[in-house]
Amino acid sequence: MELIQQNPDIAAYLAVGEAVDHDHPRVRETAADLAREADDAYTYARTAFEYVRDTIPHSADSGDPRVTWRASDVLATRNGICYAKSIALTALLRAHGVPAGLCYQRLTDDAGADPVLHGLVAVRLPGHDRWSRVDPRGNKPGIDAQFSTEKERLAWVVREEFDEIDYPVVYAAPPEVILRALKGARDRSELWRNLPAGL
Template sequence: MTAPEFDGEPWDYLGADEAIDVEHPLVQSIAARLRTGDDITFARLAFEHVRDEVRHCLDAGDGRVTWRASDVLEQEVGFCYAKSHAFVALLRAGGIQAGLCYQRLRDGDGFVVHGLAAALIDDRWVRLDPRGNNAEVNVGFSAAEDRLAWRPDPALGEIDYPTVHARPHPAVLEALRSHTDALTMPLPSEL
Protein backbone atom coordinates (compact mmCIF):
# COMPACT_ATOMS: atom_id res chain seq x y z
CA MET A 1 0.00 0.00 0.00
CA THR A 2 1.18 3.52 -0.67
CA ALA A 3 1.18 6.12 2.09
CA PRO A 4 -2.04 5.74 4.07
CA GLU A 5 -4.78 8.36 4.15
CA PHE A 6 -6.52 9.28 7.40
CA ASP A 7 -10.11 10.33 8.03
CA GLY A 8 -9.44 11.74 11.49
CA GLU A 9 -7.07 13.82 13.55
CA PRO A 10 -4.15 12.12 15.35
CA TRP A 11 -6.02 12.09 18.68
CA ASP A 12 -8.99 10.32 17.06
CA TYR A 13 -6.79 7.24 16.71
CA LEU A 14 -6.57 7.02 20.50
CA GLY A 15 -10.25 7.75 21.16
CA ALA A 16 -13.28 5.65 21.92
CA ASP A 17 -16.61 5.22 20.22
CA GLU A 18 -19.53 2.82 20.49
CA ALA A 19 -17.70 -0.05 18.77
CA ILE A 20 -14.19 0.67 20.03
CA ASP A 21 -15.10 0.98 23.69
CA VAL A 22 -11.62 1.68 25.01
CA GLU A 23 -12.82 2.57 28.52
CA HIS A 24 -14.67 -0.72 29.10
CA PRO A 25 -13.22 -2.54 32.14
CA LEU A 26 -12.54 -5.74 30.16
CA VAL A 27 -10.65 -3.86 27.43
CA GLN A 28 -8.70 -1.97 30.09
CA SER A 29 -7.84 -5.10 32.10
CA ILE A 30 -6.64 -7.11 29.09
CA ALA A 31 -4.60 -4.15 27.83
CA ALA A 32 -3.05 -3.67 31.28
CA ARG A 33 -2.16 -7.38 31.50
CA LEU A 34 -0.56 -7.31 28.04
CA ARG A 35 1.19 -3.95 28.55
CA THR A 36 4.63 -5.32 29.39
CA GLY A 37 7.78 -3.83 27.94
CA ASP A 38 7.87 -1.42 25.04
CA ASP A 39 5.25 -0.51 22.43
CA ILE A 40 6.40 -3.19 19.99
CA THR A 41 6.10 -5.93 22.60
CA PHE A 42 2.67 -4.68 23.69
CA ALA A 43 1.41 -4.43 20.10
CA ARG A 44 2.64 -7.95 19.35
CA LEU A 45 0.97 -9.36 22.47
CA ALA A 46 -2.31 -7.55 21.70
CA PHE A 47 -2.20 -8.80 18.10
CA GLU A 48 -1.53 -12.39 19.17
CA HIS A 49 -4.24 -12.22 21.84
CA VAL A 50 -6.92 -11.21 19.34
CA ARG A 51 -5.62 -13.44 16.54
CA ASP A 52 -5.34 -16.53 18.73
CA GLU A 53 -7.87 -16.12 21.56
CA VAL A 54 -10.78 -14.71 19.55
CA ARG A 55 -12.07 -17.20 16.98
CA HIS A 56 -13.29 -16.07 13.57
CA CYS A 57 -17.00 -16.93 13.62
CA LEU A 58 -16.98 -18.62 10.21
CA ASP A 59 -13.92 -20.73 11.04
CA ALA A 60 -15.55 -21.76 14.33
CA GLY A 61 -19.04 -22.28 12.90
CA ASP A 62 -20.27 -19.90 15.60
CA GLY A 63 -23.35 -17.86 14.70
CA ARG A 64 -22.88 -15.11 17.28
CA VAL A 65 -22.44 -11.64 15.78
CA THR A 66 -20.27 -9.35 17.88
CA TRP A 67 -19.27 -5.80 16.95
CA ARG A 68 -18.34 -3.95 20.15
CA ALA A 69 -14.71 -4.57 21.17
CA SER A 70 -15.60 -5.56 24.73
CA ASP A 71 -18.19 -8.08 23.48
CA VAL A 72 -15.66 -9.54 21.05
CA LEU A 73 -13.14 -9.98 23.86
CA GLU A 74 -15.73 -11.37 26.27
CA GLN A 75 -17.36 -13.82 23.84
CA GLU A 76 -14.06 -14.62 22.09
CA VAL A 77 -15.66 -14.72 18.65
CA GLY A 78 -16.19 -12.34 15.75
CA PHE A 79 -15.85 -11.54 12.08
CA CYS A 80 -12.61 -9.96 10.83
CA TYR A 81 -14.20 -6.52 11.37
CA ALA A 82 -15.08 -7.25 14.99
CA LYS A 83 -11.67 -8.76 15.70
CA SER A 84 -10.11 -5.58 14.29
CA HIS A 85 -12.33 -3.49 16.61
CA ALA A 86 -10.99 -5.49 19.56
CA PHE A 87 -7.37 -5.19 18.44
CA VAL A 88 -7.68 -1.43 17.89
CA ALA A 89 -9.38 -0.98 21.28
CA LEU A 90 -6.59 -2.87 23.06
CA LEU A 91 -3.90 -0.83 21.30
CA ARG A 92 -5.63 2.46 22.09
CA ALA A 93 -6.13 1.41 25.71
CA GLY A 94 -2.37 0.83 25.83
CA GLY A 95 -1.58 4.24 24.33
CA ILE A 96 -0.86 3.24 20.72
CA GLN A 97 -2.61 5.07 17.89
CA ALA A 98 -4.60 2.61 15.80
CA GLY A 99 -7.34 2.56 13.18
CA LEU A 100 -9.34 0.34 10.87
CA CYS A 101 -8.59 -0.58 7.25
CA TYR A 102 -10.53 -2.46 4.62
CA GLN A 103 -10.03 -4.43 1.44
CA ARG A 104 -12.52 -5.49 -1.22
CA LEU A 105 -11.77 -9.07 -2.20
CA ARG A 106 -13.20 -11.43 -4.80
CA ASP A 107 -15.70 -13.93 -3.36
CA GLY A 108 -17.00 -16.25 -6.07
CA ASP A 109 -18.82 -14.10 -8.62
CA GLY A 110 -18.96 -11.09 -6.29
CA PHE A 111 -16.93 -9.25 -3.71
CA VAL A 112 -16.67 -9.09 0.06
CA VAL A 113 -15.18 -6.38 2.26
CA HIS A 114 -12.44 -7.63 4.58
CA GLY A 115 -11.50 -5.76 7.74
CA LEU A 116 -8.07 -5.33 9.29
CA ALA A 117 -6.23 -2.78 11.41
CA ALA A 118 -3.38 -0.29 11.23
CA ALA A 119 -1.20 0.87 14.10
CA LEU A 120 1.47 3.49 14.64
CA ILE A 121 4.31 1.36 15.95
CA ASP A 122 7.89 2.55 16.23
CA ASP A 123 7.04 5.77 14.30
CA ARG A 124 5.52 4.01 11.27
CA TRP A 125 2.02 2.93 10.35
CA VAL A 126 1.74 -0.79 9.66
CA ARG A 127 -1.34 -2.73 8.69
CA LEU A 128 -1.93 -5.94 10.60
CA ASP A 129 -4.58 -8.58 10.12
CA PRO A 130 -5.76 -10.22 13.37
CA ARG A 131 -8.34 -12.31 11.46
CA GLY A 132 -6.94 -15.57 12.80
CA ASN A 133 -4.98 -18.33 11.16
CA ASN A 134 -6.47 -21.39 9.52
CA ALA A 135 -5.53 -23.81 6.74
CA GLU A 136 -5.51 -20.96 4.20
CA VAL A 137 -4.29 -18.03 6.31
CA ASN A 138 -1.12 -17.68 8.35
CA VAL A 139 -0.41 -14.12 9.46
CA GLY A 140 2.16 -13.06 12.02
CA PHE A 141 3.00 -9.75 13.65
CA SER A 142 5.48 -7.22 12.31
CA ALA A 143 6.31 -3.73 13.50
CA ALA A 144 8.27 -3.04 10.32
CA GLU A 145 5.93 -4.02 7.46
CA ASP A 146 2.32 -4.78 6.62
CA ARG A 147 1.24 -8.32 7.45
CA LEU A 148 -1.95 -9.19 5.65
CA ALA A 149 -3.98 -12.34 5.10
CA TRP A 150 -4.62 -11.36 1.47
CA ARG A 151 -3.05 -9.08 -1.14
CA PRO A 152 -5.77 -7.64 -3.41
CA ASP A 153 -5.38 -8.23 -7.13
CA PRO A 154 -6.52 -5.13 -9.07
CA ALA A 155 -6.88 -7.26 -12.22
CA LEU A 156 -9.75 -9.07 -10.45
CA GLY A 157 -11.35 -5.82 -9.31
CA GLU A 158 -9.99 -6.19 -5.81
CA ILE A 159 -9.14 -3.03 -3.86
CA ASP A 160 -6.82 -2.11 -1.02
CA TYR A 161 -8.73 0.86 0.39
CA PRO A 162 -6.05 3.42 1.37
CA THR A 163 -7.82 5.06 4.32
CA VAL A 164 -7.05 4.32 7.95
CA HIS A 165 -10.41 4.97 9.59
CA ALA A 166 -10.65 6.32 13.12
CA ARG A 167 -14.07 4.66 13.46
CA PRO A 168 -15.67 1.61 11.85
CA HIS A 169 -16.99 2.28 8.37
CA PRO A 170 -20.79 2.77 8.50
CA ALA A 171 -21.43 -0.05 5.98
CA VAL A 172 -19.53 -2.52 8.17
CA LEU A 173 -21.08 -1.36 11.42
CA GLU A 174 -24.59 -1.47 9.93
CA ALA A 175 -24.07 -5.04 8.69
CA LEU A 176 -22.82 -6.20 12.09
CA ARG A 177 -25.49 -4.40 14.11
CA SER A 178 -28.43 -5.46 11.95
CA HIS A 179 -27.85 -9.22 11.89
CA THR A 180 -28.03 -11.91 14.55
CA ASP A 181 -26.64 -14.96 12.74
CA ALA A 182 -23.06 -14.80 11.53
CA LEU A 183 -23.45 -17.97 9.50
CA THR A 184 -26.17 -16.52 7.25
CA MET A 185 -25.25 -12.84 7.41
CA PRO A 186 -24.57 -11.15 4.07
CA LEU A 187 -21.24 -9.33 4.24
CA PRO A 188 -20.72 -5.88 2.73
CA SER A 189 -19.48 -6.06 -0.87
CA GLU A 190 -18.03 -2.55 -1.03
CA LEU A 191 -17.56 0.61 1.01
Template sequence: MQNYLAASTYIDFNHPDVAAKAAALAEGATSPLEVARRCFEFVRDEIHHSVDYKRNPVTCKASDVLRHGTGYCYAKSHLLAALLRANGIPAGLCYQRLTVGADGAPYCLHGLNAVHLPQFGWYRIDARGNKPGVNARFSPPTEALAFAVRPPMERDLPEIWAEPLPVVVHALETYSTYDQVLANLPDVALPG
Protein backbone atom coordinates in the same frame (compact mmCIF):
# COMPACT_ATOMS: atom_id res chain seq x y z
CA MET B 1 -3.64 11.33 16.25
CA GLN B 2 -6.28 11.93 18.94
CA ASN B 3 -9.00 10.27 16.84
CA TYR B 4 -6.91 7.09 16.79
CA LEU B 5 -6.63 7.08 20.59
CA ALA B 6 -10.28 7.74 21.44
CA ALA B 7 -12.84 5.39 22.94
CA SER B 8 -16.17 5.12 21.12
CA THR B 9 -19.32 3.05 20.85
CA TYR B 10 -17.60 0.21 18.97
CA ILE B 11 -14.02 0.68 20.17
CA ASP B 12 -15.10 0.77 23.80
CA PHE B 13 -11.83 0.36 25.65
CA ASN B 14 -13.38 2.25 28.55
CA HIS B 15 -15.39 -0.93 29.26
CA PRO B 16 -13.91 -2.53 32.42
CA ASP B 17 -13.30 -5.93 30.77
CA VAL B 18 -11.48 -4.41 27.79
CA ALA B 19 -9.43 -2.11 30.01
CA ALA B 20 -8.46 -5.05 32.25
CA LYS B 21 -7.44 -7.24 29.29
CA ALA B 22 -5.42 -4.38 27.77
CA ALA B 23 -3.59 -3.87 31.07
CA ALA B 24 -2.91 -7.61 31.41
CA LEU B 25 -1.49 -7.79 27.88
CA ALA B 26 0.83 -4.84 28.58
CA GLU B 27 2.06 -6.10 31.94
CA GLY B 28 5.84 -6.43 31.95
CA ALA B 29 6.23 -5.28 28.35
CA THR B 30 9.29 -3.14 27.71
CA SER B 31 8.13 -1.25 24.60
CA PRO B 32 5.04 -0.19 22.64
CA LEU B 33 6.17 -2.64 19.94
CA GLU B 34 5.96 -5.54 22.40
CA VAL B 35 2.53 -4.39 23.64
CA ALA B 36 1.27 -4.12 20.05
CA ARG B 37 2.54 -7.61 19.23
CA ARG B 38 0.90 -9.11 22.33
CA CYS B 39 -2.43 -7.42 21.58
CA PHE B 40 -2.29 -8.58 17.94
CA GLU B 41 -1.45 -12.18 18.83
CA PHE B 42 -4.16 -12.33 21.49
CA VAL B 43 -6.88 -11.21 19.07
CA ARG B 44 -5.54 -13.31 16.19
CA ASP B 45 -5.12 -16.51 18.20
CA GLU B 46 -7.60 -16.37 21.09
CA ILE B 47 -10.67 -14.76 19.53
CA HIS B 48 -12.37 -17.16 17.11
CA HIS B 49 -13.34 -15.99 13.64
CA SER B 50 -17.13 -16.43 13.44
CA VAL B 51 -17.11 -18.29 10.11
CA ASP B 52 -14.04 -20.46 10.75
CA TYR B 53 -15.61 -21.74 13.98
CA LYS B 54 -19.30 -21.35 12.97
CA ARG B 55 -19.87 -19.33 16.14
CA ASN B 56 -22.58 -17.01 17.32
CA PRO B 57 -23.47 -14.46 18.49
CA VAL B 58 -22.60 -11.85 15.89
CA THR B 59 -20.48 -9.23 17.69
CA CYS B 60 -19.57 -5.66 16.84
CA LYS B 61 -18.46 -3.78 19.96
CA ALA B 62 -14.97 -4.58 21.24
CA SER B 63 -16.36 -5.51 24.65
CA ASP B 64 -18.81 -8.01 23.10
CA VAL B 65 -16.05 -9.58 21.00
CA LEU B 66 -13.98 -10.05 24.15
CA ARG B 67 -16.91 -11.34 26.22
CA HIS B 68 -18.04 -13.93 23.64
CA GLY B 69 -14.58 -14.79 22.29
CA THR B 70 -15.75 -14.58 18.69
CA GLY B 71 -16.21 -12.12 15.85
CA TYR B 72 -15.95 -11.49 12.16
CA CYS B 73 -12.73 -9.86 10.94
CA TYR B 74 -14.41 -6.45 11.35
CA ALA B 75 -15.35 -7.07 14.98
CA LYS B 76 -11.92 -8.52 15.74
CA SER B 77 -10.39 -5.33 14.34
CA HIS B 78 -12.59 -3.30 16.70
CA LEU B 79 -11.25 -5.28 19.67
CA LEU B 80 -7.65 -4.96 18.52
CA ALA B 81 -8.03 -1.20 18.07
CA ALA B 82 -9.55 -0.98 21.56
CA LEU B 83 -6.73 -2.94 23.21
CA LEU B 84 -4.08 -0.86 21.45
CA ARG B 85 -5.78 2.48 22.21
CA ALA B 86 -6.24 1.48 25.85
CA ASN B 87 -2.46 1.16 25.99
CA GLY B 88 -1.91 4.58 24.41
CA ILE B 89 -0.97 3.18 21.00
CA PRO B 90 -2.75 4.87 18.07
CA ALA B 91 -4.78 2.40 16.05
CA GLY B 92 -7.20 2.63 13.16
CA LEU B 93 -9.33 0.44 10.96
CA CYS B 94 -8.49 -0.54 7.38
CA TYR B 95 -10.35 -2.46 4.72
CA GLN B 96 -9.62 -4.54 1.68
CA ARG B 97 -12.17 -5.31 -1.03
CA LEU B 98 -11.89 -9.00 -1.86
CA THR B 99 -13.78 -11.51 -3.95
CA VAL B 100 -16.09 -13.74 -1.94
CA GLY B 101 -15.42 -16.78 -4.11
CA ALA B 102 -12.43 -17.93 -6.09
CA ASP B 103 -12.57 -15.17 -8.69
CA GLY B 104 -14.76 -12.21 -9.64
CA ALA B 105 -18.06 -11.03 -8.21
CA PRO B 106 -19.46 -10.94 -5.64
CA TYR B 107 -17.07 -8.89 -3.53
CA CYS B 108 -16.95 -7.98 0.15
CA LEU B 109 -14.94 -5.92 2.56
CA HIS B 110 -12.32 -7.49 4.79
CA GLY B 111 -11.46 -5.67 8.03
CA LEU B 112 -7.99 -5.21 9.47
CA ASN B 113 -6.02 -2.61 11.44
CA ALA B 114 -3.28 -0.06 11.17
CA VAL B 115 -1.18 0.67 14.23
CA HIS B 116 1.15 3.64 14.59
CA LEU B 117 4.53 2.39 15.82
CA PRO B 118 7.23 4.92 16.79
CA GLN B 119 9.94 3.16 14.75
CA PHE B 120 7.87 2.51 11.62
CA GLY B 121 4.88 4.86 11.41
CA TRP B 122 1.58 3.35 10.29
CA TYR B 123 1.80 -0.42 9.93
CA ARG B 124 -1.08 -2.66 8.84
CA ILE B 125 -1.86 -5.83 10.79
CA ASP B 126 -4.54 -8.45 10.24
CA ALA B 127 -5.82 -10.38 13.26
CA ARG B 128 -8.61 -12.28 11.44
CA GLY B 129 -7.11 -15.59 12.59
CA ASN B 130 -4.82 -18.00 10.81
CA LYS B 131 -5.91 -21.22 9.12
CA PRO B 132 -4.60 -23.29 6.21
CA GLY B 133 -3.68 -20.77 3.51
CA VAL B 134 -3.75 -17.78 5.90
CA ASN B 135 -0.61 -16.82 7.82
CA ALA B 136 -0.91 -13.26 9.12
CA ARG B 137 1.96 -12.15 11.37
CA PHE B 138 3.28 -9.18 13.30
CA SER B 139 6.66 -8.55 11.69
CA PRO B 140 7.24 -4.81 11.20
CA PRO B 141 8.17 -3.20 8.96
CA THR B 142 7.11 -6.02 6.61
CA GLU B 143 3.36 -6.47 6.25
CA ALA B 144 2.16 -10.06 6.59
CA LEU B 145 -1.59 -9.79 6.02
CA ALA B 146 -4.13 -12.60 5.75
CA PHE B 147 -4.92 -11.91 2.09
CA ALA B 148 -3.02 -10.47 -0.86
CA VAL B 149 -5.23 -8.45 -3.19
CA ARG B 150 -5.59 -9.50 -6.81
CA PRO B 151 -6.18 -6.48 -9.08
CA PRO B 152 -8.06 -5.09 -10.87
CA MET B 153 -11.25 -5.57 -8.80
CA GLU B 154 -9.69 -6.53 -5.46
CA ARG B 155 -8.19 -3.52 -3.70
CA ASP B 156 -6.46 -2.31 -0.60
CA LEU B 157 -8.53 0.69 0.43
CA PRO B 158 -5.93 3.33 1.39
CA GLU B 159 -7.78 5.03 4.24
CA ILE B 160 -7.11 4.52 7.92
CA TRP B 161 -10.45 5.03 9.65
CA ALA B 162 -10.84 6.03 13.29
CA GLU B 163 -14.31 4.43 13.35
CA PRO B 164 -15.88 1.46 11.54
CA LEU B 165 -17.58 2.07 8.21
CA PRO B 166 -21.39 2.35 8.54
CA VAL B 167 -21.90 -0.51 6.06
CA VAL B 168 -19.87 -2.79 8.36
CA VAL B 169 -21.77 -1.76 11.48
CA HIS B 170 -25.06 -2.26 9.60
CA ALA B 171 -24.16 -5.85 8.66
CA LEU B 172 -23.02 -6.74 12.17
CA GLU B 173 -26.02 -5.16 13.88
CA THR B 174 -28.73 -6.24 11.41
CA TYR B 175 -28.09 -9.99 11.28
CA SER B 176 -28.18 -12.18 14.35
CA THR B 177 -26.29 -15.29 13.20
CA TYR B 178 -22.89 -15.77 11.57
CA ASP B 179 -24.44 -17.43 8.50
CA GLN B 180 -26.85 -14.53 7.95
CA VAL B 181 -23.88 -12.14 7.96
CA LEU B 182 -22.02 -14.49 5.61
CA ALA B 183 -24.94 -14.26 3.17
CA ASN B 184 -24.94 -10.44 3.42
CA LEU B 185 -21.29 -9.42 3.67
CA PRO B 186 -20.68 -5.67 3.47
CA ASP B 187 -19.19 -4.14 0.33
CA VAL B 188 -18.52 -0.71 -1.14
CA ALA B 189 -18.54 0.46 -4.73
CA LEU B 190 -15.17 1.40 -6.13
CA PRO B 191 -14.84 4.77 -7.88
CA GLY B 192 -14.62 4.75 -11.65
Protein backbone atom coordinates in the same frame (compact mmCIF):
# COMPACT_ATOMS: atom_id res chain seq x y z
CA MET C 1 0.94 1.34 0.12
CA GLU C 2 0.66 4.77 1.73
CA LEU C 3 -2.18 4.92 4.24
CA ILE C 4 -4.27 8.06 4.63
CA GLN C 5 -5.74 9.19 7.95
CA GLN C 6 -9.50 9.65 7.78
CA ASN C 7 -9.19 12.26 10.52
CA PRO C 8 -6.11 14.54 10.52
CA ASP C 9 -6.08 14.64 14.33
CA ILE C 10 -4.12 11.68 15.75
CA ALA C 11 -6.20 11.98 18.94
CA ALA C 12 -9.12 10.51 16.97
CA TYR C 13 -7.15 7.25 16.79
CA LEU C 14 -6.95 7.10 20.57
CA ALA C 15 -10.59 8.02 21.23
CA VAL C 16 -13.29 5.89 22.80
CA GLY C 17 -16.28 5.13 20.59
CA GLU C 18 -19.47 3.11 20.49
CA ALA C 19 -17.70 0.08 18.98
CA VAL C 20 -14.12 0.81 20.07
CA ASP C 21 -15.17 0.93 23.72
CA HIS C 22 -11.78 0.75 25.38
CA ASP C 23 -13.16 2.50 28.44
CA HIS C 24 -15.08 -0.70 29.21
CA PRO C 25 -13.71 -2.59 32.25
CA ARG C 26 -13.29 -5.83 30.26
CA VAL C 27 -11.15 -4.10 27.63
CA ARG C 28 -9.10 -2.25 30.23
CA GLU C 29 -8.55 -5.42 32.25
CA THR C 30 -7.46 -7.39 29.18
CA ALA C 31 -5.12 -4.57 28.13
CA ALA C 32 -3.59 -4.47 31.63
CA ASP C 33 -3.03 -8.25 31.56
CA LEU C 34 -1.35 -8.03 28.15
CA ALA C 35 0.80 -5.09 29.25
CA ARG C 36 2.36 -7.21 32.00
CA GLU C 37 4.11 -9.20 29.24
CA ALA C 38 5.36 -6.12 27.37
CA ASP C 39 8.08 -3.62 28.21
CA ASP C 40 7.53 -1.24 25.28
CA ALA C 41 4.82 -0.19 22.82
CA TYR C 42 6.05 -2.49 20.02
CA THR C 43 6.02 -5.56 22.27
CA TYR C 44 2.60 -4.62 23.64
CA ALA C 45 1.18 -4.13 20.13
CA ARG C 46 2.54 -7.48 18.98
CA THR C 47 1.24 -9.20 22.13
CA ALA C 48 -2.23 -7.68 21.69
CA PHE C 49 -2.24 -8.66 18.00
CA GLU C 50 -1.32 -12.26 18.78
CA TYR C 51 -3.90 -12.39 21.56
CA VAL C 52 -6.75 -11.35 19.23
CA ARG C 53 -5.46 -13.40 16.30
CA ASP C 54 -4.88 -16.59 18.27
CA THR C 55 -7.32 -16.69 21.20
CA ILE C 56 -10.47 -15.23 19.66
CA PRO C 57 -11.59 -17.57 16.87
CA HIS C 58 -13.01 -16.13 13.66
CA SER C 59 -16.64 -17.22 13.77
CA ALA C 60 -16.46 -18.64 10.24
CA ASP C 61 -13.74 -21.01 11.46
CA SER C 62 -15.38 -21.91 14.77
CA GLY C 63 -18.97 -22.06 13.50
CA ASP C 64 -20.13 -19.72 16.28
CA PRO C 65 -23.42 -18.15 15.11
CA ARG C 66 -23.20 -15.08 17.38
CA VAL C 67 -22.47 -11.66 15.85
CA THR C 68 -20.39 -9.20 17.88
CA TRP C 69 -19.52 -5.61 17.08
CA ARG C 70 -18.31 -3.92 20.29
CA ALA C 71 -14.75 -4.62 21.42
CA SER C 72 -15.96 -5.52 24.92
CA ASP C 73 -18.43 -8.06 23.49
CA VAL C 74 -15.78 -9.61 21.24
CA LEU C 75 -13.55 -10.11 24.28
CA ALA C 76 -16.44 -11.43 26.41
CA THR C 77 -17.72 -13.97 23.87
CA ARG C 78 -14.27 -14.71 22.38
CA ASN C 79 -15.89 -14.62 18.97
CA GLY C 80 -16.14 -12.42 15.91
CA ILE C 81 -15.61 -12.03 12.21
CA CYS C 82 -12.72 -9.96 10.83
CA TYR C 83 -14.55 -6.64 11.40
CA ALA C 84 -15.21 -7.43 15.05
CA LYS C 85 -11.74 -8.81 15.72
CA SER C 86 -10.23 -5.67 14.17
CA ILE C 87 -12.40 -3.49 16.41
CA ALA C 88 -11.23 -5.49 19.45
CA LEU C 89 -7.55 -5.13 18.55
CA THR C 90 -8.00 -1.41 17.89
CA ALA C 91 -9.55 -1.00 21.35
CA LEU C 92 -6.75 -2.95 23.06
CA LEU C 93 -4.12 -0.84 21.33
CA ARG C 94 -5.83 2.43 22.22
CA ALA C 95 -6.28 1.29 25.81
CA HIS C 96 -2.49 1.23 26.07
CA GLY C 97 -2.05 4.62 24.35
CA VAL C 98 -1.08 3.23 20.93
CA PRO C 99 -2.85 5.04 18.04
CA ALA C 100 -4.84 2.55 15.98
CA GLY C 101 -7.52 2.61 13.31
CA LEU C 102 -9.43 0.39 10.94
CA CYS C 103 -8.61 -0.44 7.32
CA TYR C 104 -10.35 -2.54 4.71
CA GLN C 105 -9.73 -4.63 1.63
CA ARG C 106 -12.26 -5.60 -1.02
CA LEU C 107 -11.71 -9.29 -1.77
CA THR C 108 -13.42 -11.80 -4.04
CA ASP C 109 -13.78 -15.57 -4.18
CA ASP C 110 -11.39 -17.77 -6.14
CA ALA C 111 -13.23 -17.02 -9.38
CA GLY C 112 -13.10 -13.26 -8.83
CA ALA C 113 -16.82 -13.02 -7.99
CA ASP C 114 -18.87 -12.14 -4.90
CA PRO C 115 -16.80 -9.22 -3.53
CA VAL C 116 -16.81 -8.57 0.23
CA LEU C 117 -14.97 -6.23 2.58
CA HIS C 118 -12.28 -7.64 4.84
CA GLY C 119 -11.28 -5.81 8.03
CA LEU C 120 -7.72 -4.96 9.11
CA VAL C 121 -6.04 -2.76 11.72
CA ALA C 122 -3.58 0.09 11.19
CA VAL C 123 -1.19 0.84 14.04
CA ARG C 124 1.15 3.80 14.50
CA LEU C 125 3.89 3.03 16.97
CA PRO C 126 6.04 5.63 18.72
CA GLY C 127 9.03 6.58 16.58
CA HIS C 128 7.30 5.47 13.38
CA ASP C 129 6.24 8.15 10.89
CA ARG C 130 3.71 5.95 9.13
CA TRP C 131 0.87 3.53 9.72
CA SER C 132 1.41 -0.23 9.52
CA ARG C 133 -1.40 -2.62 8.64
CA VAL C 134 -1.85 -5.90 10.51
CA ASP C 135 -4.50 -8.59 10.12
CA PRO C 136 -5.86 -10.24 13.31
CA ARG C 137 -8.34 -12.43 11.38
CA GLY C 138 -6.82 -15.69 12.63
CA ASN C 139 -4.55 -18.15 10.90
CA LYS C 140 -5.49 -21.51 9.42
CA PRO C 141 -4.11 -23.62 6.58
CA GLY C 142 -3.33 -21.22 3.73
CA ILE C 143 -3.43 -18.10 5.95
CA ASP C 144 -0.35 -16.92 7.83
CA ALA C 145 -0.83 -13.34 9.02
CA GLN C 146 1.95 -12.01 11.26
CA PHE C 147 2.67 -8.82 13.18
CA SER C 148 5.17 -6.73 11.22
CA THR C 149 5.75 -3.00 10.97
CA GLU C 150 8.38 -3.38 8.24
CA LYS C 151 6.75 -5.65 5.64
CA GLU C 152 3.04 -6.44 5.59
CA ARG C 153 2.16 -10.02 6.46
CA LEU C 154 -1.61 -9.98 5.89
CA ALA C 155 -3.99 -12.90 5.42
CA TRP C 156 -4.55 -11.95 1.79
CA VAL C 157 -2.79 -9.92 -0.88
CA VAL C 158 -5.23 -8.22 -3.24
CA ARG C 159 -5.43 -9.49 -6.81
CA GLU C 160 -5.82 -6.51 -9.11
CA GLU C 161 -6.86 -8.75 -12.01
CA PHE C 162 -10.04 -9.49 -10.03
CA ASP C 163 -10.63 -5.83 -9.15
CA GLU C 164 -9.73 -6.44 -5.53
CA ILE C 165 -8.84 -3.26 -3.64
CA ASP C 166 -6.62 -2.20 -0.76
CA TYR C 167 -8.50 0.83 0.55
CA PRO C 168 -5.85 3.33 1.76
CA VAL C 169 -7.97 5.10 4.39
CA VAL C 170 -7.37 4.57 8.11
CA TYR C 171 -10.76 4.99 9.76
CA ALA C 172 -10.95 6.27 13.33
CA ALA C 173 -14.29 4.44 13.76
CA PRO C 174 -15.94 1.62 11.80
CA PRO C 175 -17.68 2.94 8.67
CA GLU C 176 -21.46 2.98 8.87
CA VAL C 177 -21.78 0.22 6.24
CA ILE C 178 -19.81 -2.11 8.53
CA LEU C 179 -21.75 -1.25 11.70
CA ARG C 180 -25.07 -1.53 9.88
CA ALA C 181 -24.21 -5.06 8.70
CA LEU C 182 -23.02 -6.18 12.14
CA LYS C 183 -25.86 -4.61 14.14
CA GLY C 184 -28.55 -5.72 11.69
CA ALA C 185 -27.65 -9.41 11.59
CA ARG C 186 -29.49 -11.82 13.87
CA ASP C 187 -26.79 -14.45 13.39
CA ARG C 188 -23.67 -15.13 11.35
CA SER C 189 -25.64 -16.78 8.51
CA GLU C 190 -27.67 -13.60 8.03
CA LEU C 191 -24.51 -11.50 8.29
CA TRP C 192 -22.83 -13.66 5.63
CA ARG C 193 -25.70 -12.97 3.24
CA ASN C 194 -25.39 -9.21 3.81
CA LEU C 195 -21.63 -8.57 3.99
CA PRO C 196 -20.74 -5.19 2.47
CA ALA C 197 -19.13 -5.42 -0.98
CA GLY C 198 -17.32 -2.10 -0.88
CA LEU C 199 -16.82 1.29 0.71
